[in-house]
Amino acid sequence: MRVTINGSGHELPEGASVAHAVLALTGRTRGVAVAVNDEVVRRGAWDSTALADGDRIEVLTAVQGG
Template sequence: MKIKLNGEDLELQDGAVLSDICAKLGIDSKGVAFAIDSEVIPRDEWASTKLAEGTDVMMIRAVCGG
């Protein structure tokens, strides 16, 4: 299935949950936040938040710098 991640198509397996996005992208989930329909999803709900075809997900990553 395809979802929208920050406006770009991302292919995931059917039945994917929010936590699968980090695994698919090969990134550490520390410093990451997700929102669906402008609502931030708490980290403890990522594994139970099922995604559907066309779901619009926003991912925000904290970066260090100065």
């Protein structure tokens, strides 16, 4: 299936979850926030939130420093 992650097209397997998309993009699970189609997805729901063809996913990574 084709989705958009942070403005770029990506191919993910059918049935992929938010967790799968986050790992594919960042390789991390901590310090990350996710929204799917402009709706924030709680970290506890990443594994159970299935993605669909055409979904828009925004993955934000926390950065420290100044």
